[in-house]
Amino acid sequence: MKPPRETTHHPRTSLLQGLQQTMTLAWRTLLQIRHNPWELGDFSIQPILFLLLFLFVFGGAIAGSTADYLRFVLPGVIVMNMVFVTVYVGHGLNTDLTKGMFDRLRALPIARWSPLAGRIIADLVKQAGSILLLLSVGALLGFRLETSISSLLLMVVLVLTVALAISWVMVLVGVLARDPEHVQLFGFTALFPITFISNVFVPVETMPGWVQALVNVNPVSLLADAARGLLVGGPVLQPALWSLLWALAIMAVFAPLSVWALNRRLSAQ
Amino acid sequence: MDPAINVQGLTKHFRETTALDDVSFWANPGTVLGLLGPNGAGKTTAVRVLATLLKADAGHASVGGYDVRTQAHLVRQRIGLTGQYASVDEKLTGRENLLLIGRLLGLSRRDARRRAQELLSEFSLEEAAGRAAKTYSGGMRRRLDLAASLIGRPSILFLDEPTTGLDPRARLDLWNLIRRLVADGTTVLLTTQYLEEADQLADDIVVLDRGRIIASGTPEQLKQHIGARTLAVQARQEQDVPAIAAMLADLTGGHAEVAGLTISVPAPDPGHLPALVRRLDASGISVNELMLRSASLDDVFLTLTGRHAEPTGAPTEQRESSA
Ligand SMILES: Nc1ncnc2c1ncn2[C@@H]1O[C@H](COP(=O)(O)OP(=O)(O)O)[C@@H](O)[C@H]1O
Ligand SMILES: [Mg+2]
Numbered sequence: 339m340k341p342p343r344e345t346t347h348h349p350r351t352s353l354l355q356g357l358q359q360t361m362t363l364a365w366r367t368l369l370q371i372r373h374n375p376w377e378l379g380d381f382s383i384q385p386i387l388f389l390l391l392f393l394f395v396f397g398g399a400i401a402g403s404t405a406d407y408l409r410f411v412l413p414g415v416i417v418m419n420m421v422f423v424t425v426y427v428g429h430g431l432n433t434d435l436t437k438g439m440f441d442r443l444r445a446l447p448i449a450r451w452s453p454l455a456g457r458i459i460a461d462l463v464k465q466a467g468s469i470l471l472l473l474s475v476g477a478l479l480g481f482r483l484e485t486s487i488s489s490l491l492l493m494v495v496l497v498l499t500v501a502l503a504i505s506w507v508m509v510l511v512g513v514l515a516r517d518p519e520h521v522q523l524f525g526f527t528a529l530f531p532i533t534f535i536s537n538v539f540v541p542v543e544t545m546p547g548w549v550q551a552l553v554n555v556n557p558v559s560l561l562a563d564a565a566r567g568l569l570v571g572g573p574v575l576q577p578a579l580w581s582l583l584w585a586l587a588i589m590a591v592f593a594p595l596s597v598w599a600l601n602r603r604l605s606a607q
Numbered sequence: 608m609d610p611a612i613n614v615q616g617l618t619k620h621f622r623e624t625t626a627l628d629d630v631s632f633w634a635n636p637g638t639v640l641g642l643l644g645p646n647g648a649g650k651t652t653a654v655r656v657l658a659t660l661l662k663a664d665a666g667h668a669s670v671g672g673y674d675v676r677t678q679a680h681l682v683r684q685r686i687g688l689t690g691q692y693a694s695v696d697e698k699l700t701g702r703e704n705l706l707l708i709g710r711l712l713g714l715s716r717r718d719a720r721r722r723a724q725e726l727l728s729e730f731s732l733e734e735a736a737g738r739a740a741k742t743y744s745g746g747m748r749r750r751l752d753l754a755a756s757l758i759g760r761p762s763i764l765f766l767d768e769p770t771t772g773l774d775p776r777a778r779l780d781l782w783n784l785i786r787r788l789v790a791d792g793t794t795v796l797l798t799t800q801y802l803e804e805a806d807q808l809a810d811d812i813v814v815l816d817r818g819r820i821i822a823s824g825t826p827e828q829l830k831q832h833i834g835a836r837t838l839a840v841q842a843r844q845e846q847d848v849p850a851i852a853a854m855l856a857d858l859t860g861g862h863a864e865v866a867g868l869t870i871s872v873p874a875p876d877p878g879h880l881p882a883l884v885r886r887l888d889a890s891g892i893s894v895n896e897l898m899l900r901s902a903s904l905d906d907v908f909l910t911l912t913g914r915h916a917e918p919t920g921a922p923t924e925q926r927e928s929s930a
Contacts, residue, residue, distance in 0.1 A: 350680045362710045370698035373739040438694030445658045447683040
């Protein structure tokens with residue numbers, strides 16, 4: 339005899355309570371940084387070093403002058419950094435799963451979706467902080483916004499939307515990996531080619547034809563182009579729409595897949 | 608009185624492994640139920656089903672009068688869970704861990720802070736409250752874990768091997784904490800591998816072996832059945848073994864277990880030791896070793912199953928081969 343399915347006619351958490359719980363869990367994830375400042379380095383110092391390295395070592399060779407190269411590379415570095423920061427979603431989720439924290443949360447009378455939602459929201463806050471930091475460092479190095487504040491805000495929203503999509507891929511990695519170290523290994527191994535076979539550091543025109551084909555469909559390139567357009571001018575609509583389309587496609591596939599894999603892991607453990 | 612925990616015919620498989628096999632037990636409100644068993648007996652699986660973390664394949668379980676499957680949310684509002692491996696956020700401080708749970712349970716910021724402070728002082732964690740939990744010792748982590756389970760003042764508490772890995776001092780401290788909670792009316796389900804722990808804390812004990820219940824009763828009933836102590840003799844010569852076994856059986860009225868040169872028997876009365884010495888002396892048998900020790904989980908298993916307490920999967924014939 340099969341026991342009855344969980345019924346819904348008894349008190350549960352309301353949507354509002356669920357949102358409050360999500361915010362509490364997001365706060366918790368951000369609080370972790372306070373006691374582990376080295377984590378901050380990964381999404382602050384590291385991209386700044388990348389920026390400086392490319393700017394002063396390759397800038398002259400690629401764009402003729404560092405000033406011109408900064409206009410080109412800063413939007414790209416913002417996109418590249420966004421991609422790497424998403425690995426934290428998988429890393430943190432996996433830590434909770436393997437260390438028993440996820441069970442502690444699941445045994446509480448809270449909305450079932452709030453632990454995952456809290457983590458993703460915390461990630462978006464980190465992302466926004468990273469973008470702000472890179473823009474500030476860029477400004478110190480001489481970067482000037484050549485469009486408008488609303489374009490800048492649009493760029494932030496666009497980058498965060500794609501970040502949200504990639505976060506779902508990292509949720510899947512976090513569920514499937516045996517331990518947090520493997521999340522980082524998987525995550526970075528998969529993300530390195532995607533971010534470097536792109537136009538983040540070098541204009542696509544300098545590459546051989548078959549590489550150009552790859553680079554031009556890479557969502558990282560498309561998003562970097564859109565970010566350039568929104569910060570220093572140039573075509574925006576087409577790369578922005580393609581980036582959004584990519585984000586939607588990634589989310590449509592990975593959000594249900596990740597939730598399914600998570601539930602499977604939880605019922606087998 | 609309705610039981611606080613009621614389990615009927617619970618069964619759970621993990622592929623080929625039967626983690627729980629038609630398990631039934633209950634606990635009355637305000638009492639401690641001890642689930643006693645070796646590694647792999649199914650203790651954690653039972654706790655996870657009762658704490659709504661895992662769905663059983665068959666059977667029913669209710670906690671606080673609510674069905675763990677169909678009324679999981681109501682169950683979660685009434686329980687506290689301290690898992691087998693201390694599950695706190697290592698990157699947060701002790702205080703932040705408690706604040707987090709308090710806020711998730713819907714306490715206001717002020718109430719969450721007050722409750723955290725109460726528990727920190729009650730669990731002697733005030734000094735370490737501002738340090739990240741990853742710097743805590745094993746005993747401190749357990750206490751923080753337990754404190755986190757108590758934020759919502761649960762009426763039913765699950766403790767999965769709460770003292771495993773603790774030093775004797777920390778174990779005694781935790782025992783006292785558990786006793787205080789029970790005195791305040793909390794129902795506790797405690798799993799353990801130590802007979803002594805179940806004996807010290809539990810009102811009722813359920814002995815699990817490979818997912819099955821092999822004995823249950825009050826500690827007194829179990830000890831009467833098993834013998835609170837074991838008298839063990841190591842013979843000097845193999846030909847003396849049957850005579851010693853007969854002597855032990857006669858003296859204690861129990862069944863003497865022989866393993867190689869060692870003969871052991873449950874001994875309800877510590878006075879059996881001097882009596883045995885006199886008898887050995889009178890019959891001129893000399894022995895290598897004489898021991899009177901508290902019964903262990905292993906003795907329970909020997910008495911109940913004729914096997915030693917081994918993790919599931921280990922060959923049962925091991926005893927013969929090592930003898
Ligand atoms: N997630 C799992 N997948 C497969 N087997 C499991 C899983 N959890 C427990 N088991 C098996 O179920 C049995 C009971 O395990 P458990 O409940 O953890 O025992 P205990 O807590 O008493 O040590 C063991 O044989 C164990 O290997
Ligand atoms: Mg266990």
